[in-house]
Amino acid sequence: MSSEAPFLEIENLTVKFGGLTALDNVSLKVPQNSVVSLIGPNGAGKTTVFNSISGFVQPQSGEIKIAGQKTAWPKTHKLAALKISRTLQGVGLFSGITALENVMLGSDHKYKAGIVKDLFGLSGRIDRQLRDSAMAQLERFGALSLADKFPHELSYPDTKRIALARALISEPELILLDEPAAGLGQDDIDELAETIRQLKKSCAVLLVEHHVDFVGEVSDQVYVLDFGRIIAAGDFESVKKSPEVLAAYLGGEVGHA
Amino acid sequence: MFKIRRNASIAIAFFVFVFAIGTFVGPYNQGQIAVALTLFIGVLSINILTGLSGQLSLGQGALMAVGGYGCALMMINAHLSMWLAIPLSLIASALVGLLLGLVAAKLSGPYLAGTTLVLALAMPTVANKFDSILGGDTGLSIDTGMPPTWLSKVMGDIAIEQWNLYVSLPFAALALFFAANLFTSQSSRRWRAVRDHESAAALVGINVERTKISVFVISSAFAGVAGALYGLRGLVGPSVFAISLSLSLLTGSILGGLRSIAGAGLGSVIIVFLPDWIGKVIHPFSLSDQVTNYLPAFVSGLLLVLTVVVNPSGLAALFAKIFRFSRVKR
Amino acid sequence: QAADPGVTDTEITLGMQLPQTGAASPGYNKVDDAMRAYFDYVNSKGGVYGRKITLVAKDDKYSAGLTISTASSLINESNVFAMVGSVGTQTHSAVIKDLNRRGIPDLFVNSGNSAFYTNPSKYPTTFAGLGTYVVEAKILGKYIKATYPDKKVGILYQSDDFGKNAIQGFTTAGLVFTPGKTAAGFIAGTQGSLGITSQLKQLQDAGVQVVIIASVASTTAIAALTAKALNYTPDKWVVMSVGSDATTFQTILYTKKIMPAQSAAMLAGIVSASHAPSPGEATDEYVAAFKKINDQFNTGTDKTWDNNVLQGMNIAYQTVEALMGTGKNLTRKALINWMNTKGSTLTSAALAPVGFSSKTHEAYTGFWIGEYDATAVLKPVGASRVVYTTDSAAGPVTISTFKRPAISADALPKAA
Amino acid sequence: MLKIENLTVNFDANSALDNVSFSAEVGKITTVIGANGAGKSTLLRTISGLKAPKSGSITWRDSELVGMRPEAIVRAGVALVPEGHAVIPELTIDENIRMGALFRLRKAKSDVTTAIAEMYELFPQLADRRKAPSSTLSGGERQMLAIARALVSRPEILLLDEPSLGLAPLIVKQIIGIIEELCRKSGLTVLLVEQNANTALDVADHGVLLALGKVVADRPAKDLRADVSLREAYLGY
Amino acid sequence: MQTFLTALFTGTSHGAIYALVALGLVLVWRGAGLINFAQMGQAMFSAYIASTIINHHINYWWAFIVAIIAGGALGGAIDVLVIRPLKKKSGSSILSSPSMRDAIPVIASLGILGILQSAAGMIWAGEERGFPAPVSTLGLSIGKRAMPFTRFDIFVIVLIWLILIATTLLLNKTSVGLAMRASALNMEVARLSGIRTRSIRTLGWILSGSLASVAGLMVAPATNVSPNSLDLLMIIGFTACVIGGLNSLWGSVTGAFILGLTISFINIYDAPGDVFLGIFAILIAVMIFRPSGLFAKGKARNV
Ligand SMILES: Nc1ncnc2c1ncn2[C@@H]1O[C@H](COP(=O)(O)OP(=O)(O)OP(=O)(O)O)[C@@H](O)[C@H]1O
Ligand SMILES: Nc1ncnc2c1ncn2[C@@H]1O[C@H](COP(=O)(O)OP(=O)(O)OP(=O)(O)O)[C@@H](O)[C@H]1O
Ligand SMILES: [Mg+2]
Ligand SMILES: [Mg+2]
Numbered sequence A: 001m002s003s004e005a006p007f008l009e010i011e012n013l014t015v016k017f018g019g020l021t022a023l024d025n026v027s028l029k030v031p032q033n034s035v036v037s038l039i040g041p042n043g044a045g046k047t048t049v050f051n052s053i054s055g056f057v058q059p060q061s062g063e064i065k066i067a068g069q070k071t072a073w074p075k076t077h078k079l080a081a082l083k084i085s086r087t088l089q090g091v092g093l094f095s096g097i098t099a100l101e102n103v104m105l106g107s108d109h110k111y112k113a114g115i116v117k118d119l120f121g122l123s124g125r126i127d128r129q130l131r132d133s134a135m136a137q138l139e140r141f142g143a144l145s146l147a148d149k150f151p152h153e154l155s156y157p158d159t160k161r162i163a164l165a166r167a168l169i170s171e172p173e174l175i176l177l178d179e180p181a182a183g184l185g186q187d188d189i190d191e192l193a194e195t196i197r198q199l200k201k202s203c204a205v206l207l208v209e210h211h212v213d214f215v216g217e218v219s220d221q222v223y224v225l226d227f228g229r230i231i232a233a234g235d236f237e238s239v240k241k242s243p244e245v246l247a248a249y250l251g252g253e254v255g256h257a
Numbered sequence B: 001m002f003k004i005r006r007n008a009s010i011a012i013a014f015f016v017f018v019f020a021i022g023t024f025v026g027p028y029n030q031g032q033i034a035v036a037l038t039l040f041i042g043v044l045s046i047n048i049l050t051g052l053s054g055q056l057s058l059g060q061g062a063l064m065a066v067g068g069y070g071c072a073l074m075m076i077n078a079h080l081s082m083w084l085a086i087p088l089s090l091i092a093s094a095l096v097g098l099l100l101g102l103v104a105a106k107l108s109g110p111y112l113a114g115t116t117l118v119l120a121l122a123m124p125t126v127a128n129k130f131d132s133i134l135g136g137d138t139g140l141s142i143d144t145g146m147p148p149t150w151l152s153k154v155m156g157d158i159a160i161e162q163w164n165l166y167v168s169l170p171f172a173a174l175a176l177f178f179a180a181n182l183f184t185s186q187s188s189r190r191w192r193a194v195r196d197h198e199s200a201a202a203l204v205g206i207n208v209e210r211t212k213i214s215v216f217v218i219s220s221a222f223a224g225v226a227g228a229l230y231g232l233r234g235l236v237g238p239s240v241f242a243i244s245l246s247l248s249l250l251t252g253s254i255l256g257g258l259r260s261i262a263g264a265g266l267g268s269v270i271i272v273f274l275p276d277w278i279g280k281v282i283h284p285f286s287l288s289d290q291v292t293n294y295l296p297a298f299v300s301g302l303l304l305v306l307t308v309v310v311n312p313s314g315l316a317a318l319f320a321k322i323f324r325f326s327r328v329k330r
Numbered sequence C: 001q002a003a004d005p006g007v008t009d010t011e012i013t014l015g016m017q018l019p020q021t022g023a024a025s026p027g028y029n030k031v032d033d034a035m036r037a038y039f040d041y042v043n044s045k046g047g048v049y050g051r052k053i054t055l056v057a058k059d060d061k062y063s064a065g066l067t068i069s070t071a072s073s074l075i076n077e078s079n080v081f082a083m084v085g086s087v088g089t090q091t092h093s094a095v096i097k098d099l100n101r102r103g104i105p106d107l108f109v110n111s112g113n114s115a116f117y118t119n120p121s122k123y124p125t126t127f128a129g130l131g132t133y134v135v136e137a138k139i140l141g142k143y144i145k146a147t148y149p150d151k152k153v154g155i156l157y158q159s160d161d162f163g164k165n166a167i168q169g170f171t172t173a174g175l176v177f178t179p180g181k182t183a184a185g186f187i188a189g190t191q192g193s194l195g196i197t198s199q200l201k202q203l204q205d206a207g208v209q210v211v212i213i214a215s216v217a218s219t220t221a222i223a224a225l226t227a228k229a230l231n232y233t234p235d236k237w238v239v240m241s242v243g244s245d246a247t248t249f250q251t252i253l254y255t256k257k258i259m260p261a262q263s264a265a266m267l268a269g270i271v272s273a274s275h276a277p278s279p280g281e282a283t284d285e286y287v288a289a290f291k292k293i294n295d296q297f298n299t300g301t302d303k304t305w306d307n308n309v310l311q312g313m314n315i316a317y318q319t320v321e322a323l324m325g326t327g328k329n330l331t332r333k334a335l336i337n338w339m340n341t342k343g344s345t346l347t348s349a350a351l352a353p354v355g356f357s358s359k360t361h362e363a364y365t366g367f368w369i370g371e372y373d374a375t376a377v378l379k380p381v382g383a384s385r386v387v388y389t390t391d392s393a394a395g396p397v398t399i400s401t402f403k404r405p406a407i408s409a410d411a412l413p414k415a416a
Numbered sequence D: 001m002l003k004i005e006n007l008t009v010n011f012d013a014n015s016a017l018d019n020v021s022f023s024a025e026v027g028k029i030t031t032v033i034g035a036n037g038a039g040k041s042t043l044l045r046t047i048s049g050l051k052a053p054k055s056g057s058i059t060w061r062d063s064e065l066v067g068m069r070p071e072a073i074v075r076a077g078v079a080l081v082p083e084g085h086a087v088i089p090e091l092t093i094d095e096n097i098r099m100g101a102l103f104r105l106r107k108a109k110s111d112v113t114t115a116i117a118e119m120y121e122l123f124p125q126l127a128d129r130r131k132a133p134s135s136t137l138s139g140g141e142r143q144m145l146a147i148a149r150a151l152v153s154r155p156e157i158l159l160l161d162e163p164s165l166g167l168a169p170l171i172v173k174q175i176i177g178i179i180e181e182l183c184r185k186s187g188l189t190v191l192l193v194e195q196n197a198n199t200a201l202d203v204a205d206h207g208v209l210l211a212l213g214k215v216v217a218d219r220p221a222k223d224l225r226a227d228v229s230l231r232e233a234y235l236g237y
Numbered sequence E: 001m002q003t004f005l006t007a008l009f010t011g012t013s014h015g016a017i018y019a020l021v022a023l024g025l026v027l028v029w030r031g032a033g034l035i036n037f038a039q040m041g042q043a044m045f046s047a048y049i050a051s052t053i054i055n056h057h058i059n060y061w062w063a064f065i066v067a068i069i070a071g072g073a074l075g076g077a078i079d080v081l082v083i084r085p086l087k088k089k090s091g092s093s094i095l096s097s098p099s100m101r102d103a104i105p106v107i108a109s110l111g112i113l114g115i116l117q118s119a120a121g122m123i124w125a126g127e128e129r130g131f132p133a134p135v136s137t138l139g140l141s142i143g144k145r146a147m148p149f150t151r152f153d154i155f156v157i158v159l160i161w162l163i164l165i166a167t168t169l170l171l172n173k174t175s176v177g178l179a180m181r182a183s184a185l186n187m188e189v190a191r192l193s194g195i196r197t198r199s200i201r202t203l204g205w206i207l208s209g210s211l212a213s214v215a216g217l218m219v220a221p222a223t224n225v226s227p228n229s230l231d232l233l234m235i236i237g238f239t240a241c242v243i244g245g246l247n248s249l250w251g252s253v254t255g256a257f258i259l260g261l262t263i264s265f266i267n268i269y270d271a272p273g274d275v276f277l278g279i280f281a282i283l284i285a286v287m288i289f290r291p292s293g294l295f296a297k298g299k300a301r302n303v
Helices: A048-053 A099-106 A116-120 A124-140 A155-169 A186-199 A212-220 A241-250 B001-026 B028-051 B062-078 B082-104 B109-129 B150-157 B162-183 B185-194 B198-203 B207-233 B243-256 B262-280 B289-310 B314-329 C028-042 C064-077 C089-103 C133-147 C162-170 C197-205 C219-231 C247-253 C261-266 C285-297 C307-326 C332-345 D040-049 D072-075 D093-104 D109-123 D139-151 D169-186 D197-203 D221-227 D228-235 E002-032 E038-055 E058-089 E098-124 E151-173 E175-185 E187-192 E197-223 E231-244 E249-269 E272-289
Strands: A007-019 A019-032 A035-039 A061-065 A069-071 A085-088 A176-179 A202-208 A221-226 A229-234 C011-018 C052-059 C081-085 C105-108 C124-128 C153-158 C183-186 C210-214 C236-241 C271-274 C368-372 C378-380 C387-389 D001-009 D014-026 D031-032 D055-060 D078-081 D156-163 D191-196 D206-211 D216-218 E138-144 E146-152
Touching: A007 A048, A007 A202, A007 D206, A019 A035, A019 A048, A019 A202, A019 A221, A035 A048, A035 A069, A048 A061, A048 A085, A048 A202, A048 D139, A061 A241, A069 E098, A085 A155, A099 A124, A099 A155, A099 A212, A099 B185, A099 D040, A116 B162, A116 B185, A116 E187, A124 A155, A124 B185, A155 A176, A155 A186, A155 E138, A176 B198, A186 A202, A186 A212, A229 A241, A229 B082, A229 C011, A229 C307, A241 D169, B001 B028, B001 B162, B001 C197, B001 E138, B028 B062, B028 B162, B028 B207, B028 B243, B028 B262, B062 B109, B062 B207, B062 B243, B062 D139, B082 B109, B082 D191, B082 E038, B109 B243, B109 C378, B109 D078, B109 E098, B109 E231, B109 E272, B150 C219, B162 B185, B162 B207, B162 B262, B185 B198, B185 B207, B185 E098, B198 B207, B243 B314, B243 C052, B243 E098, B262 B289, B262 C089, B262 C368, B289 E058, B289 E098, C011 C028, C011 C064, C028 C052, C028 C285, C028 C307, C028 D014, C052 C064, C052 C307, C052 D221, C064 C089, C081 C307, C089 C124, C089 C162, C089 D031, C105 C307, C133 C271, C133 C368, C133 C387, C133 D078, C153 C162, C153 C197, C162 C210, C183 C197, C197 C219, C197 D055, C197 E002, C219 C247, C219 C261, C236 D078, C236 D156, C247 C261, C247 C307, C271 D055, C285 C307, D001 D040, D001 D191, D014 D191, D014 D216, D031 D040, D031 D169, D031 E002, D040 D078, D040 D156, D072 D078, D072 E187, D078 D139, D093 D139, D139 D156, D139 D169, D156 D169, D156 D221, D156 E058, D169 D197, D191 D197, D197 D221, D206 D221, D206 D228, D216 D221, D216 D228, E002 E038, E002 E058, E002 E151, E002 E175, E002 E231, E002 E249, E038 E058, E038 E098, E038 E197, E038 E231, E058 E197, E146 E151, E151 E249, E175 E187, E175 E197, E187 E197, E197 E231, E231 E249, E231 E272, E249 E272
Parallel strands: A035 A202, A035 A221, A085 A176, A176 A202, C011 C052, C011 C081, C081 C105, C105 C124, C153 C183, C153 C210, C210 C236, C236 C271, D031 D191, D031 D206, D078 D156, D156 D191
Antiparallel strands: A007 A019, A007 A061, A061 A069, A221 A229, C271 C368, C368 C378, C368 C387, D001 D014, D001 D055, D206 D216, E138 E146
């Protein structure tokens, strides 16, 4: 099955901020149609991995392969075209525009009408397509009624839902999720888990999350980062027994978290 | 096609409406309407730049000046008809907008405000520096000329102000049409995305820098046409495009509503007619010169502050709210 | 007969635009009040052929875009018959073409910009209210060359039209300036001021012995102080009339805690030119009469007697003269026609003739040269007052033979 | 005792809290749990004075908090760690912590110094970088900083709004340990809002279950944890 | 060489005045998070007040004190009457965009400037007045040669150093300074830390208003007083902040001296007509290479 071929491969990624080494020779693989989780203490460098992939930080060294192709570290705005999506830690919606428009922007890069066409009002067809597909996406996420609401009018789980809808509408092959479950209630976490399981059919997922039960539930593979280094990797069950992981991250026995 | 048809009808309705008003009022008010139409385009350029993309420019008057000088040079040196020179003048201002945008794309809030403000300050010196071409302090004299005879035959005697109105109107209607298209377009959505969250915008595939430049170009093009029309009232010169012009455009934009086209309309009407209205209101009271002279500036300052404090979305949004409210009540 | 707007059997409406507020307003905002005071006086005496004069002044803030609107308002709303005494070069350039196209008399414009007046076929209805800067500079320049042949002459000038015109005049008179050494420009006027210390220092370093100042009066006051600060005592200061108003000079210094006696001492010895008597010449019959009218009729907020007020009086006086000259049957055409044919006979407090003819619409082509005495009054240099005259082009400077007629007892002009 | 009586809070026409009454014992941990949108954050923000209630009263040690300004409430010993990473990114880590103790400086200068030192002991990760702007911190580090900022004011009652948000499990345990200890040792009163009901109920003495702005259960934490039907009805598990 | 020295000295003494303006701007920026365009309007207003007092033959220093109090009062009033209610409005949808939250108060300050200028026009008829300097403006001589430096210039330079040091200490070393910065950056977190943000912010406005008044009083001897006479200074002071970086007191002061020197050198070696072009060129050059000013710290982490 093609699911064995990694969609994303990172080798020897090192990132420094001044004197601080945030990532130290990190290598990881995200196979197609799988969920890979990145866990670790606060400040371990998880978000920095995401930031390197998505062009927000420039790595000191390291290589990246996307869909088997060795490339330069991508520029942020090229990411969407590489079929990689990302959600931001926190919410990261556009605050001054409606939920619908937020979602429309998710697939914006697929349609380039150009300003001249826009000026002459000739991009109506594209606009309708964008709108229709965004509406369909909202419907898929059970959020049709939120279409015309502004982010500050939404409940927290709804904002997260919209953010996810926006990230997924471009039909990415890889999605980077930064703490998608943070702040969500059990219902919503269950729903999120289900969404991620569905996602796996069509794309790869790289997940950062502190909600350990949730990680265990959805992950095929887990990497544990500590002080910028990978201290353990493997499936969740084996990783969580690793003494290093217990000491650095989970703390004592894995209990009721 | 729905959008284009709707917006075209709005623009045509606007044209007819203003045209009709224009035939009812006297020459002075025709002239004022012509100015309002011109500044409407100018305020639109701010609403696009600041309202849609969140970039605050304090030097929009300088971009208008570029359009004005461009138009004057084309008319004086290349003997172009104004009907050609006006639309062409937007190329000049768009080019300058592009250059400015290249720098501005990296700037945030106050840094951009400062840069544009100094641009507005420096503009008159450019006119002086190249005074053999640009006419120095006195500037270049251009105007809309005499109304064509066929029009006078149809409409009867046409005052110069009325002719100015007829020259500005089609451009204002076109600007309305373009802006209406633009406001709901994909481009505008990108601009607003960049305005609200640059990182998230980049993640959905928007080239943030290029997007910011593009809005500068478009906004400058609007400003350029406004500048050409403004200059065609009689003069293109440093004292025509003073910093105060930039600031009153901004005032209009805020009073009317920074984020709407109707707001630009309301705002431009206010900045043009406010002094007249104040004059009418205070006429019965015999106030000293000292007070009457400074009152318009005082009131518009006060209005600006009140708007910002009480209703920062501007009059247009307020009307929309009242309208919506009354609809709900029904 | 279709009467022109603004004239009825009982009234003549005149329009004027000037900066009453804003950066360019100080000083000039008094001109309209002075004019209105004189018109009110004339009205109190029965007006011109029974017609009362109403002056509608509009504030254009020295912003040309606004000038166009206020002009339209004056023309269409106030239905003015003519414009008189409008202030400002940049702003007037925005409306001059339109006023002329409409055939509206545009009398006694308070701008020394010669381009407005030297080509009447282009601007047939526009007439000057000031001598041109070029004429004044030529006359002063010739005086400097003759009086200080061996001294190094430098100029401190506003870097705008006024300064440029002045330099043009002085250069025509044969003075030579080197930018960066003996010519020091500074930013002023509507853009605000950044001080003039370095400019004066530059002149000092260049060893300039005669300093010409082409700036507004408040700057002259600052220049005098700054020079003192720099220990810079040139042999002579020569100040263009725009910048030598004693009242402004002393007011600025007074508000800087320099008492009138002291400021008068600072002013003493400064050379300037004028087409009119100094406002301080209390014995001059015009000055005395106008000052009395000003005291009685001026309702403006600041009616301090100074050059600007005197200038307003002169213009108003000339206006009445021209209206009377044109006769009972007052039309725009007739007025312009009168100005072209008889305009040169216009008088006022001015000691120089006006140059109005169908060939040029320049006003005062003559200036006398004076030096401030210890009481802040400009007194003629030499034994008696000599009025020189010239044109705005390359013509020679000659002595004028003009004799100002005496003012009538009621201070009203008599029809020519 | 923190006593909340008949508290009603509205956003425009919608009520976020509807006639809520309960109390939190001094020196005990009381937890408020409930689904998203139940009104937990609104409750804490109202106690802190950031949101004015429509009606009702909030008393802490017999003084009425309703109507007081947020800063006065903090000075009265009630500190809130709000939802999200409530730090000021432009300030350094040290400044963020010091900020929390500013108002005590004049009265208890030496104590403030000790308190700051204690915070660095609690969160060594912050100690290493005290001069760095807190904008460089990771999400979880910011949360630690926010807690430190609140604790350094030596509050008598600490209001915590989802402190575990974005924190690693180990840190969550540590923080909860710290809080338990503070309760035990110095009689700190804690009002803990948690999404994660189990963790919260484990440490809490008392539990209040909110649903749609109403109190649906108010009983000892143990009982609440044991009540499976209630949990399923309101928390979904 | 002589010319060069002249340019250098005048540039420095003008730079000192621009620096005063810039410091006032930075203080409001750091203390309230906005560019206060009304600042020189406040300064103008208090200069008129001072001038009125002086014209009544009252000692300069009394006028100085009254002007500083008046400037502070104006600053405080602006905060209480405009900025506070404005901040309360943050629920409005237009203010939900961060860029608008920054821009709108700036626009409010432009409105306030208009109000102040026209009010001054109404009260004082917009007349132009001179203004005395607190110490002699007579030139100092070194040896025989008069320097382009007056006692007053030295007074101003010393004053700005004192103010610079005082404000630096205040902002960075004192708890009031920390409270001010915190209130400007995030009102809610500051309040939750027990900071009386309203009073602290008002204090910032009062301080900067007083500082602006000092700047006004120091500038007025050179520019005279009229409703608009300080406009240009405001623009230059602001430009100085932009060049140096708004977040750095020293940066903005450096920016001010850069501008002072630029203006002076262009004036002397080139032509005054090019001054604004020169300022624009410098500004653009800085903005291209350091978009947040010369002294900006590295870009903040935003994701
Ligand atoms: N732009 C930056 N400048 C300086 N230091 C940074 C920057 N970005 C991240 N760091 C530091 O690098 C380390 C890794 O940060 P990162 O955000 O990747 O952590 P994380 O694993 O995502 O933590 P959390 O779970 O708390 O979000 C942290 O110590 C952080 O403070
Ligand atoms: N600023 C606001 N404007 C309008 N409604 C609001 C606002 N803040 C909260 N609400 C509404 O009040 C209700 C309670 O919200 P609150 O944030 O208190 O819930 P919560 O229990 O803290 O939820 P969460 O677990 O998501 O933090 C919700 O319906 C929410 O939509
Ligand atoms: Mg992270
Ligand atoms: Mg909450």
